[in-house]
Amino acid sequence: MSNTIFSLSGFDSFGDVAAEDDAVLNYFLATKAVENIEKNSVFMALGRKGTGKTALVRYFTEGAGVGQASKSLNLRGYPWNVHAARMDHGASPIEAYVSSWKYLIAVELASLVLSHRDSWKSLSSKTLTKFLNDNYGGTNPDLSEILRPQRLALSKLSFNPSVMGNALGGIDLERSGKDHRFGLELNALSGSIMSAVVEVAKDTGQNHIKLHFDELDQGMSTLEDDRAHMLIGLVLAAREVRRGSGSGGVEVTPVVYLRTDLWDELQFSDKNKISQTLALNIVWNGDNLLELVEARLQSKLGAGVSWSDVAESDLMRGSQRKWDHILARTFLRPRDVIHFLNIILAEAKKRAVEPTHFTNQDIINSRDEYSQYLKRELDDEIGSHWPQWEEAVQALSTISTITFGRGEFEQEYSRRKSRLNKISDDDALALLYRFSVIGYQRRSGYGGSSWAFQYTDPEAGWDNGASRFKVHPGLKEYAKLREKRGND
Structure with missing residues (x-):
């Protein structure tokens, strides 16, 4: 231990298990995952529940720098049944939802670039504003409403795309299975919107634009075929948008955050290629988890405090260090470590001994409650399968x-x-x-x-x-x- 004596008696917690409830930006670690997403080298982030996907989303959307624009799209409560009805019957089942996702991405990007304070200076902003006002009554439509209209209104003052030389006066989102023009028309409109988005982004200095799709597993009990096809459609649409970006110096990247077990169940031809080159697996080890914990200690107890300052040095049974003993009972996820430490902290405080440090007995007394927690976590992950x-x-x-x-x-x-x-x-x-x-x-x-x-x-x-x-x-x-x- 250092000469300075630190006590955990006034330390409230190591943070909330759920990143959406935690003040994560106070001690977020700039991991390799952040670097890969920032450099636009990946467009998918895969990880088991609790590995920090939502924490990454918050890092990018709450801490965007100059020239960057990021928006989080939380799909908790998303109307999947409405989206299922926006199927392109002219495409294969695997690609049946690519066009609808590309349109949704284009609309969200339009809303994002228009939120810039100087967007009014761009001529293309008037076109985007007209389209969004005509179809959604404002420039910031709710995610759940983007695919809900039965028909999209088009005009010369907004967009007037054409398909095979024929100008579109509007696009019906509700089609019969015999009408195979849906994808062609929606893709033409999405392309027009994206061109305008890039112009507004250039005019306002937004050189790096990212959409973050999170909480894709919420409300999902089983991965049925239509949901699987919609998830595949999102992945393929995000890849297409990313491929088409970079014009005029504007990089556009939709980033898809998905649980590893769901990704494992999806089957399509380019999956392995995406996994190998364009997907990031969020993994942690004992060293960076310790950095995470020490960053949280330092944010509340002061610079320089380390794990050894708050945990007694004697070994656990079997000559195991306390930190190793804790890690061995986790899945090497921040969620598990935080929860276990919070239980141990409560046990340490019960003793009312100063300075309050972690003892072997505190850890032993915490194992029953922690084991119950881990079983509940597994219920959530395995139960649907x-x-x-x-x-x-x-x-x-x-x-x-x-x-x-x-x-x-x-x-x-x-x-x-x-x-x-x-x-x-x-x-x-x-x-x-x-x-x-x-x-x-x-x-x-x-x-x-x-x-x-x-x-x-x-x-x-x-x-x-x-x-x-x-x-x-x-x-x-x-x-x-x-x-x-x-x-x-």
Whole structure:
């Protein structure tokens, strides 16, 4: 510890678990994710729930610099049923919603550039303003209303695009399945709007414009085909808009933030190419999570304070450092670390001893409550993919040890498997691994072994032939598991 004595008695919390409720900009770390999005090298940010996607959105929309314009589009409560009716029947199912998303993006960009205080100086602003006023009654339409009109009004004073030499006097958004002109007409209008957007942006010095699509998973219980096709349509539309930007020195990038498990379920031809070159996987490790925690400590206790100033130095059982013990029970997500630390903080304050520091016993006393939290988090993530996953947890609890064999699981799972549960033994283990509920034992070439978990070693992949498994330590208390002596 340093010579200065710090106490946590007046420290209220390490922050809110949900980034939308947290004063995140007070201690946001400029991670590699920020750099990649700023440089326009990616247009997708993928991460598990709690990895900081919404924190990134807030960073860009609340801290935009000179020459930058960013807007967050929160799709919580979005009228997906209305969007489903704006289908392009002339396109393949995978591309059926690309044109509607491109139009929505164009309208949001128009609203964004018109919000600049000097937008009135641009001639193109009059055209955009006329179009938005005619169709939405103002220049800042609600996201949920953009695709709701039955017909879009066009005029020579707003936009007058043409398709195959024929000028469009208006565009009907409600079409029968036999009318295949929808995509052509909507794309022509979107192109006209985008051209005007670029002109206004140039005239007002907005050189970097970003739209951030967040909360795409809200209200989603299952990923049905129409929703999957709409999500794919958004990804493809965002890529097309990004490709077409850069004219006149104006970069336009819609950024799509999506949960990794949803991305894994989407199937389309360019997915792998996007994953490899245009998508960012938000990952954390012990070092940058510690930086995050220390940044929060310093924002409230003063510059220079570190973890060692607030945690006693004695080791946990098994010669494990306190920080490592905490990390081992998380999925290496800010959400988990913050929640665990807030529980430990409450335990430390109960002792009413000054200076208030974290002790081994504070951490031990916090594990039950934290384990309950982690199980609830997994319910939210796994439930939509496997509603009966609790039956697998019950099987693990009955086995009662943190490590187990394939045969033990198959026996206990089959006893608890209900009629509605269609997940086989093998698929159950694969799903538990996919969400890092379990890891499998991996042998090395030197006679040793290690545990492979999806969240720490995603490149390892699932091993169908694995025979030994380990439950994530964070679930040990919830499932009432014990270590297996003399083994593993």
